[in-house]
Structure formats: structure tokens, C-alpha cells
Amino acid sequence: MTSASTPVIGPSRCNCAALRKASRRMSQFYDSVLAPCGLKSTQYAMLTEIARQGAAPPTIRELAEVLVMDQSTIGQNLRPLEREGLVALVQDEADRRSRRITLTKVGRSRFAAAEPLWRVAQERFEGGFGRRAAADLRAVLGTIARDPSLADAGEGSLR
Amino acid sequence: MTSASTPVIGPSRCNCAALRKASRRMSQFYDSVLAPCGLKSTQYAMLTEIARQGAAPPTIRELAEVLVMDQSTIGQNLRPLEREGLVALVQDEADRRSRRITLTKVGRSRFAAAEPLWRVAQERFEGGFGRRAAADLRAVLGTIARDPSLADAGEGSLR
DNA sequence: CCCAAATATCGGGATATCCCTGTATTAAAG
DNA sequence: CTTTAATACAGGGATATCCCGATATTTGGG
Structure with missing residues (x-):
């Protein structure tokens, strides 16, 4: 009898697959x-970062860099938020190529309403996983996310 | 100590965001x-899992469970692989609701050709990150991926 | 000042990913 | 054996994510 009720996720040795599976579950x-x-979760992460900048609204490029996303992805993902009036993109007067992403009043309100839920998720996860373990894991994940050797791996052969 | 007045100016404390950023970078x-x-990477992960099953080709549901994906995602993602003739879906005779995913000859060949490249990625990452650290990280990520309390968090209130 | 390079974004196209709802099939209840 | 519930997918719709190539703008070199 194959244990259909408790499938073993598997001892995959692939670091990428392991990360992606955990990321999807989380x-x-x-x-x-x-x-x-x-x-x-993606929208909440974007709003968090936009709110964190506060006085200096980030450009698409800056937001993409911080969130480890593609610029086009940010542009696409902003559309639903813009459509619902949570964010507004205003052309930068100094550099008119850029559009700075600002939180609207509605956006701030929706973000504030979401924050308690986010805290619940944080507490529930860290309650089972361990507060210290979670902090350690975030630190390790941060080094991966910021690792330039991973980011620039495919850059040289293109230009 | 949640400083209510001072805005957090540091690395994100969100476990989900940290995981997703690292996952995207990886x-x-x-x-x-x-x-x-x-x-x-997703296609390689799917082929890896299909190849690992070998004699017992997995169903869409089984593959989805192992890879921590949605069934629809698997179905969608199989389409390009099927179109290129790397995999074939054959109806299970015992349970005709199921379709078992098998590697074709072309699929096995493409998978074999990809494996050395995957090894390069593994070596390059673990060379910088540490072989031991990578194994530890994969173990931690595995516990998250198969954590039932994360998986079933939103199941009870819906049906 | 003019032009080439760099920068910031947009647009199209493709895959990836989820949800919800329907349909076919099987298994279970009565 | 018939109705019902559960299971396995398929399809549509939406967001998420990347790449590539195009456009607008700025900047630096001559």
C-alpha cells in the first residue's frame, strides 16, 4: 500500500527546489x-516596502531591487493596486523617466487593516517554528537574496 | 518590543517575504x-520527480503534492512539456479518472542533458554557501514544505 | 550643441501560480 | 442497485514572474 495519506515530500538534493517548495508552502x-x-502576500510585501520608504517614494527600479523582482513584474503587479486606488504613480519632476510609487490614503488604510493579519501569520508560524529559528532563517535567506554572485550569474554572456 | 512610534528601518521581518526573495534569487x-x-527550474524539478518515480509514473495529484503545487499548476506546466514531447499523459486503466505522467524517450534525453548543468548550479551555489550549510538549509526548508499546520491553515473554514 | 550611451519604463509573449467551478469516474451508503 | 459523496482532472480567470525589444529621457563626450 502506497502511503497516499502522508506523502514524503522527498529528500531532493536540489537547493533551488527545496527553496521553491518551502516558499510556495509559506x-x-x-x-x-x-x-x-x-x-x-506579494501585494502585502510591496505595500510594506512602499510604506517603509515613506517620505521618499521608490521608483519601480528601486522597488524591484529591494524585492528581488524584475522591473516588469513590479510594473505588472502595481496595476491591480493602482486600479483599486491603493497606490499612485507620479512622474518624478527631477528625472521624468521615473515614476515614484506612493501610497494613497486608501492604500494606507488597507495596509493598516492588513497588518494585524500579517502579525497573526507571523505569530502562528514562529509559534511552531521557533522565534529564534525564524530569525536565523531570515538572516540566512537574506544572504542568499543579496548574494551578488547569484544575481549576476547570467549577466556577462548577454551584453 | 514593538516600537510603535519608530518606523522599522531595517531588513524585513516577514518570514514569507524573506523566503520569497531568496527563492526568486535562487x-x-x-x-x-x-x-x-x-x-x-520548475520544469527541471518536475522532470526530476517524474524520473524519480520511474516504474510508477505519478498522477497529476501526486506530483502536485510532492512539489507543493496546485493541481492546476501542474496541469498547466505540463502543457509545454507535452507539446515538446518530453512527457506523455496516459490514462490509468485501473482508475480512469487519473492520467499518469510518463517521461518519453526525448524527455529522458533532455533530462539527461540538463543534469550536468544542474550539477554546475549546485556546485557553484554550495561552493560559496557551504556544502554543510546547504544541507542544513535544505533540511529546514523541508520541514516547512511538509508542515501540515501551514498546509491546512485555510482548509477548515471553507467547506 | 549634438550624438551616443546609459537609464527608467512600457509592451508583448511565455510560463508559473493560484482559485473556483464544472465533468467524469469511482467508491460508499442505504 | 441507486443515490450520494469523494476523487481526479479540465477550463476559465486572475495575478505573478520572467525575457526581449521598443520608447522616452537624461547624461556624458566631442
Whole structure:
């Protein structure tokens, strides 16, 4: 009898696959907790970063860099938020190529409403995983996210 | 100590965001190394799992469970692989609701061609990150990926 | 000042990923 | 054996994510 009830996720040796599986599971979890406020984990992460900048609204490029995303991805992902009036893109007067991403009043309100839910997700996860373990894991993940040798691996052969 | 007045100016404390950023960076890296063989990291991961099953080709549901993906995602992602003739879906005779995913000869060949590139990515990452650290990280990520409390978090309240 | 290079973004196209709802098939209840 | 529930997918719709190539703007060199 194949154990259909408890499938072993598997001792895959692939660092990338391991990271992606965990990332999908974690996203499932945060998405399910955030669902009542109508924001996905990606949207919450973007709003967090935009709110954190506060006085100096980031450009698409800056936001992409911080969130380890592609510029086009940011542009696409901003569309639903813009459509719902949570963010507004205003052309930078100094450099008119750039558009700075600002939180609207509605955006700040929706973000504030989402924050308690995010805290619930944080508490629930760290309650099981360990607060210290979570902090350690975030630190390790941060070194990976910022590692320039991973980021620039495919840059040289293109230009 | 949640400083209510002072805005947090540091690395994000969100476990989900940290995981997703690292996952995107790692995917960038593996994708860039795998690019010459025409397979994305997700596709390579799917082929790996299909190949690992060998004699017992998995169903869409089984593959989804092992890879921590949605069934629809697997179905969608199989389409390009099927179109290129790397995999074939054959209806299970015992349970005709199921379709078992098998590697074709072409699929096995493409997978074999991709494997050395995957090894390069593994070596390059672990060379910088540490072989031991990578194994430890994979173990931690595995516990997250198969954590039932994360998986079932939003299941009870819906049906 | 003019032109080439760099920068910031946009647009199209493709895959990836989820949700929800339907359909076919099987298994279980009565 | 018939109705019902559960299971396995398929399809549509939406967001997420990347790449590539095009456009607008700025900047630096001559």
C-alpha cells in the first residue's frame, strides 16, 4: 500500500527546489491568513516596502531591487493596486523617466487593516517554528537574496 | 518590543517575504545556469520527480503534492512539456479518472542533458554557501514544505 | 550643441501560480 | 442497485514572474 495519506515530500538534493517548495508552502499559509483583507502576500510585501520608504517614494527600479523582482513584474503587479486606488504613480519632476510609487490614503488604510493579519501569520508560524529559528532563517535567506554572485550569474554572456 | 512610534528601518521581518526573495534569487541563478538546455527550474524539478518515480509514473495529484503545487499548476506546466514531447499523459486503466505522467524517450534525453548543468548550479551555489550549510538549509526548508499546520491553515473554514 | 550611451519604463509573449467551478469516474451508503 | 459523496482532472480567470525589444529621457563626450 502506497502511503497516499502522508506523502514524503522527498529528500531532493536540489537547493533551488527545496527553496521553491518551502516558499510556495509559506505563501499558501500567509495568503490564507491575509485573504480576509483582500491582499496577496506579494501585494502585502510591496505595500510594506512602499510604506517603509515613506517620505521618499521608490521608483519601480528601486522597488524591484529591494524585492528581488524584475522591473516588469513590479510594473505588472502595481496595476491591480493602482486600479483599486491603493497606490499612485507620479512622474518624478527631477528625472521624468521615473515614476515614484506612493501610497494613497486608501492604500494606507488597507495596509493598516492588513497588518494585524500579517502579525497573526507571523505569530502562528514562529509559534511552531521557533522565534529564534525564524530569525536565523531570515538572516540566512537574506544572504542568499543579496548574494551578488547569484544575481549576476547570467549577466556577462548577454551584453 | 514593538516600537510603535519608530518606523522599522531595517531588513524585513516577514518570514514569507524573506523566503520569497531568496527563492526568486535562487531561481534566477538556477534558471541562468539551466538556460542552455531550454528548461526552467520548475520544469527541471518536475522532470526530476517524474524520473524519480520511474516504474510508477505519478498522477497529476501526486506530483502536485510532492512539489507543493496546485493541481492546476501542474496541469498547466505540463502543457509545454507535452507539446515538446518530453512527457506523455496516459490514462490509468485501473482508475480512469487519473492520467499518469510518463517521461518519453526525448524527455529522458533532455533530462539527461540538463543534469550536468544542474550539477554546475549546485556546485557553484554550495561552493560559496557551504556544502554543510546547504544541507542544513535544505533540511529546514523541508520541514516547512511538509508542515501540515501551514498546509491546512485555510482548509477548515471553507467547506 | 549634438550624438551616443546609459537609464527608467512600457509592451508583448511565455510560463508559473493560484482559485473556483464544472465533468467524469469511482467508491460508499442505504 | 441507486443515490450520494469523494476523487481526479479540465477550463476559465486572475495575478505573478520572467525575457526581449521598443520608447522616452537624461547624461556624458566631442
